[in-house]
Structures are given as structure tokens and as C-alpha cells.
Amino acid sequence: MFVACIDIGGTFTDLVLYREGADLEIHKSPTTPGMFERGFIDVLEVAARSHDMALADFLSKMNMIVHGTTVSTNALVEGKVAPTGLICNAGHPDILTLRESPRKRAFNIKIDFPPPYIHRSRTCEVRGRIDSMGNEVEGLNDDDVRAAARHLKACGVEAIAVCLLWSIVNSTHECRVREIIEEELPGIPVTLSHELNPIPREYRRTISTAINASLYPIVSEYVGNLTRALKKAGYDGELLIANCVGGMMPPEEIVARPIYSVMSGPTLAPIAATSLTDASNVIVVDMGGTTFDVSALRDRHLVVTPEATFGMEMLGIPKIDVRSVGAGGGSIAWVDVGGLLRVGPHSASAVPGPACYGRGGTEPTVTDANVVLGIIDPDYFLGGRIKLDRAKAEAAVGKIAKQLKIGLMEAAYAIYTTTNHNMIGAIEDITVNEGIDPRDSYVVSGGGATACHIGDMARILGIKSFMVPRFAAGLSAYGGLISDIRWEETGTLNTTDRDFDLAGVNRLLASLKRRGGAFLKRSGLDAKWQRFEFAFQGRYLYQSWDIEVPFDLPEGKFAKGALAELVAAFHAQHERIYTIKDEADTVEFTTWKVRAIGDTGGKARRGSPLSPQQGKIRPKSSRNIYFDKGYRDVPVYDASLIGAGAKLEGPAVLELPTTTILLLYDQKVQVDGQGNILVDLVREYSQ
Numbered sequence: 001m002f003v004a005c006i007d008i009g010g011t012f013t014d015l016v017l018y019r020e021g022a023d024l025e026i027h028k029s030p031t032t033p034g035m036f037e038r039g040f041i042d043v044l045e046v047a048a049r050s051h052d053m054a055l056a057d058f059l060s061k062m063n064m065i066v067h068g069t070t071v072s073t074n075a076l077v078e079g080k081v082a083p084t085g086l087i088c089n090a091g092h093p094d095i096l097t098l099r100e101s102p103r104k105r106a107f108n109i110k111i112d113f114p115p116p117y118i119h120r121s122r123t124c125e126v127r128g129r130i131d132s133m134g135n136e137v138e139g140l141n142d143d144d145v146r147a148a149a150r151h152l153k154a155c156g157v158e159a160i161a162v163c164l165l166w167s168i169v170n171s172t173h174e175c176r177v178r179e180i181i182e183e184e185l186p187g188i189p190v191t192l193s194h195e196l197n198p199i200p201r202e203y204r205r206t207i208s209t210a211i212n213a214s215l216y217p218i219v220s221e222y223v224g225n226l227t228r229a230l231k232k233a234g235y236d237g238e239l240l241i242a243n244c245v246g247g248m249m250p251p252e253e254i255v256a257r258p259i260y261s262v263m264s265g266p267t268l269a270p271i272a273a274t275s276l277t278d279a280s281n282v283i284v285v286d287m288g289g290t291t292f293d294v295s296a297l298r299d300r301h302l303v304v305t306p307e308a309t310f311g312m313e314m315l316g317i318p319k320i321d322v323r324s325v326g327a328g329g330g331s332i333a334w335v336d337v338g339g340l341l342r343v344g345p346h347s348a349s350a351v352p353g354p355a356c357y358g359r360g361g362t363e364p365t366v367t368d369a370n371v372v373l374g375i376i377d378p379d380y381f382l383g384g385r386i387k388l389d390r391a392k393a394e395a396a397v398g399k400i401a402k403q404l405k406i407g408l409m410e411a412a413y414a415i416y417t418t419t420n421h422n423m424i425g426a427i428e429d430i431t432v433n434e435g436i437d438p439r440d441s442y443v444v445s446g447g448g449a450t451a452c453h454i455g456d457m458a459r460i461l462g463i464k465s466f467m468v469p470r471f472a473a474g475l476s477a478y479g480g481l482i483s484d485i486r487w488e489e490t491g492t493l494n495t496t497d498r499d500f501d502l503a504g505v506n507r508l509l510a511s512l513k514r515r516g517g518a519f520l521k522r523s524g525l526d527a528k529w530q531r532f533e534f535a536f537q538g539r540y541l542y543q544s545w546d547i548e549v550p551f552d553l554p555e556g557k558f559a560k561g562a563l564a565e566l567v568a569a570f571h572a573q574h575e576r577i578y579t580i581k582d583e584a585d586t587v588e589f590t591t592w593k594v595r596a597i598g599d600t601g602g603k604a605r606r607g608s609p610l611s612p613q614q615g616k617i618r619p620k621s622s623r624n625i626y627f628d629k630g631y632r633d634v635p636v637y638d639a640s641l642i643g644a645g646a647k648l649e650g651p652a653v654l655e656l657p658t659t660t661i662l663l664l665y666d667q668k669v670q671v672d673g674q675g676n677i678l679v680d681l682v683r684e685y686s687q
Helices: 036-050 055-060 071-078 142-154 172-184 202-233 251-256 268-276 366-373 390-404 408-430 454-461 472-482 502-522 562-578
Strands: 002-008 012-019 025-030 062-068 084-089 123-126 136-138 159-163 190-192 238-242 282-287 292-298 323-325 331-335 341-347 442-446 465-468 485-496 530-540 547-551 587-598 621-627 630-638 647-649 652-656 659-663 667-671 677-681
Touching: 002 036, 002 472, 012 036, 012 472, 025 036, 025 472, 036 055, 036 202, 055 062, 055 202, 062 472, 071 202, 084 142, 084 202, 123 142, 142 172, 159 172, 159 202, 172 190, 190 202, 202 238, 202 251, 238 251, 268 282, 268 292, 268 442, 268 472, 282 408, 282 472, 292 408, 323 408, 331 366, 331 390, 331 408, 341 408, 366 390, 366 408, 366 621, 390 408, 408 454, 408 621, 442 454, 442 472, 454 465, 454 659, 454 667, 454 677, 485 502, 502 530, 502 587, 530 562, 547 562, 562 587, 659 667
Parallel strands: 002 062, 062 238, 084 123, 084 159, 159 190, 282 442, 442 465, 630 652
Antiparallel strands: 002 012, 012 025, 282 292, 292 323, 331 341, 465 677, 485 587, 530 547, 530 587, 621 630, 647 667, 652 659, 667 677
């Protein structure tokens, strides 16, 4: 039986296939914007043909499919979300207008104040109030709710978000609002803030509720189309969809909480890194067709941020910290009005794609530059399945050369180096700007295009070691293949280390654990396959920002002596993030989390070990590659024929069907037992 993970990217849809006793396989087909389910089926057909099977027969042998989707991400990027209404407390219609000032860009006067996520014309106030202790100060006015429902119906909304004050401690008013809306507007989906994101911060709870509501019709339609397409093709096995907290969920669960599918694909890359290296601190990079994504592992823990942003909006929910810039293989190079070369953020995408694809694209892209420089062999793209057109790449890059009044090769190299520095900026954002020296980290390089660039980037950053996984071009898909089912339950209980509410915290954690266990049970996992992780969000008294601190709960509840360990863990985490701590200050605990994790057996899906290298490694050919000082004749190796333990030094090119690895003069390679390319710095860079 097979297990597959399918990750839809900006240019290609990737499939990584596992079968017990066989090696992992990677398959690709072009992404189909607007009809992503078609590209999903297309890549399954590519995999089926590789096994000489009809699609229906292939799917009959498929035990499970996991999927990283970009539908919600694309909807937010393009602003193509469902028209949504917001119901809030009387006197609070400007929550989304005034918003919460971000820590970054707070004083950037060049940014226009953004419009609210839901326009004021579709924001309705209702009378009624709950206080911070959960007491009803004023009863909910049902007539206000019915009037709001009629108004929103006239506005043509397709979903409604409800966020009332202190619903996290008393949800009766929000629940009553839903009952009335279901009477007045049957069939319109309603998202309640206390169910989706029970945290005390008003803006974060409101914006997450609004985004979730606006994505519900889109994600629901996509998942429905996908499941129908799979059923029609002959698949009746289990389907799991990636979420942004580092795991998988059944389709019905992701439909109920579609905001958790935002940026879910890139969050799978750090999951993959956890099984690829034992290094403590890891930078994970993934260059696709449209974006370059950067994430990290710190002390082998996934970095979860409660302050994730998307454009000018905060998501309001925790997610794996992934930073993205518009620097992919399809990113378009252009010259600005000041005569400076820029690359991205606009992309040629899958349609029409880079000029060298020959599908009608004429703009110069990063892939075109790599073809012109000789880094990518136009006759061996995707192992020769796609023939690239060097002449069209040269014509596209020639536009840049003409504008800058330089030679063709100089223009291509300028695109190459500009792209590298764009990606270096993203790496520095998650390391240097967070107080971390990238030179102290190990790098896992994923994405089909990254290996053409990572050698130069590592040299500039001073990184001494990095890995190009054997299936780098499907790193996120591999992460989905090995990931667990994962969900996070959150609860609010404010207490401090001076008057710690031990009993209250234990009750809350027990409740969260029960809810997490119920989620795993709905996902078909018995207790023996379940485990739980715990964390709290805290701050020094009167601080504005919380930080997340993981903790262990081996006995299932806190004992009396546990407070000292929690406080010490907070001080240590605060010092790590901000370089300072104040052990004399009061620690305030605000939010408690339980992560429910269900083992799907993913850790065993690593493929067969690679056979040891036999004899001397010989290049299959050589070719001229343009570096900053001109052409150099570089040996080219077929990396699929290199065995475990093999060693060689740059400059060299290692080719796999789905990626090309460029080694520089200061780098050497060793192949590990799984076929991953381990690269180390051996001497100072010199040409």
C-alpha cells in the first residue's frame, strides 16, 4: 500500500510517495491555478504512470493521502475572500479599523493606514454586555441581532463573524447570536470567537474570527471539489490536510476552522527538518516557484509565533513561524525608475511561467537567469521530462541587459546575486533580527531551485555547513508524509507567580486535554496513539507582549512545587528572545495551551537506506558556468548514481531529476546514508 503527500506550489504540484520496503519517490506536474484539484489529480496520474498502472488501480492501493493546500493563502493574497459581516458589542465597531499596532513597521510613515478587514458598512453593533468575570451586566438585545441579520442579508454576505466582549469566560451571548442568525439566515455559516480562538486580546480574537468566516465558503468549496474529484478517480481512503500549527487534520476539521490552513504548506518544511538532522538549531529554507520561505528549529523545537501576520493584518492565531519573500524560480526581474535591478515579488507563476518554459512567458525570471548562466541544463529539467528553451531565456534576460547597458551574462549574474541577497534578507529576519547568529545554525535547503543558490548564500552569511536533502524539491511534501495529526486547544486563565491559581490551572489543563483527546478520537486515533504537549503564554507584569513557553506535565497536573519550574522557564525564554530577564519581576500567566498529537506512523516513512559508494566517482559531463569572474568549466555529476559515503569537492554541479546543486570552490560534499547531500566549508572562498 502507498502513502502520498501532495503539496501545491506556485509553479509545480509536488507528490512524495512512500511504500514500505521501497525508496521514496518524488513526482511533479504543473500547478493549475483556479482549478487546483485538477493539478492534484494530474500529479497522481504522473505517479500512477511511473508504476505502469491506471489511476484507479493506483488509488486502490493508496492507504492515505496528506495534502498541503494554498487555497486559503491565495485567497488572502488576492483579496478574493467571501463577503463577510461582523457582529460586535455596541460601542465597539472600530476594532478592525483601529486594530493592534504591529511591533514591526509601527513607525513607517510611508505605509497608508490600511482599511479594516471587514468594512464598517458590514459591521453591526448589538446591545448586551458580559464583564471580565463572566457576569451578565446587560442582557443581549435579540431585536438588535435580528436587525443585524436583516442588514447583513441585504449586504449580500456569505458568512458572519461574531466577536463579543469576554465571551471567552461566558459564551451565552455569542451562542444566542448564532441561534438567531440561523433562524433569520439559514445556511449562512457563522464563526464564534470563543470557539475559534479563546484568547483575551480583543483585536486578535476579532481578526481571526473575521478571517476564518471569510475563508469558510472558499475552503469548504475547495475541499468538497477535491474529495469529489478523488472519489470520482477511485479513491476511498483517508485524506488529511495540513494545518499551520505543524500537523494534519481531517477535511471536515479544516473546513470548520479554515484559518488554520493559511500558509499550511510552508509549515511542513520544518517538520521535514526534524527527521533529517539532529542539529539543535536549524534554519530551514525552501525556494519554490513564487516565494522563498524561511523557518527555524530552536533546541529542536518548532518555533510557534502568536503574532503571525499576513500582509497588513495579524492572523490572531498561533502558527509555525515562517517568513516569506517574493523570491522564487518564477520571480520576475525588472529595473525600477531609478535604474536599479529588482527581482520579485511578482512571479510568472505556473501560467505562463518563465520564458524558458516556452508557454508564452516573456518576462525574465530567476530560472531564465540560471539557464543562461549554465547552472541549469535545459535538456535535463525534471530529468529531461521538460525541455527548456535557452534562446527564449536569453531573449528575456536580454531585456535587462539592454536596460542596464551591460552584457547578457552580466545581466543574468546580476539577477542571480540580487535574488540571493533577497533571500539572505529573509534568513536574517528570522535569525539576526531575533538575536540569533546564523553562523551558529545548520541549514536544511529545500525547494527545487534553492540548491542553485544556497552555496553562495551560505558563503555570504558565513554558514559553515548545510544539507540539500535527496528530495529537496519536495521538502514540504516530505514533511507532510512524516507529520502527525496535530491540534491545539487554548484557554484563558490570568494568574501570577505571586498568587498562582494551582487548582484553576489544573482544571483548565484537564479540560483542554479532554478536548484535544476528543479531537484525536474524531480523527480515528485511539488513546495509545495520542500524546500531548503543553505551553503557556506569559509576560512580566504590565508588559504589552506575551511569549510562549513550553513545559512538561508528566503527572498530568501540576504539583505544588511546579511553579518555580514554570517561572524559571519563562525567565530563560525571555532572555533567549530579548537577551534580558528580570527575576525580581512578577510573572503573569495569561493563556494555556494543550497540543494534541496523534501518531500516524509518519516517522517510519523515510525510505530505504542508500547503498554505499563503490569505486571512484566520475562526472557524467562538464559544462561552462558563468561566475562573477567569467566562465569556468565545471564537472557535472549524476547525483542519483552516487552512493552513501561518497565525497567530492567543488566547484561542481550535482544533478538530480528534480534539483540542481551548485557547489562553489570552498565547499565539499559527503553523501549520508539516506542520500542527502551534506556540504561543509573547507577553505576561504577564492577564485
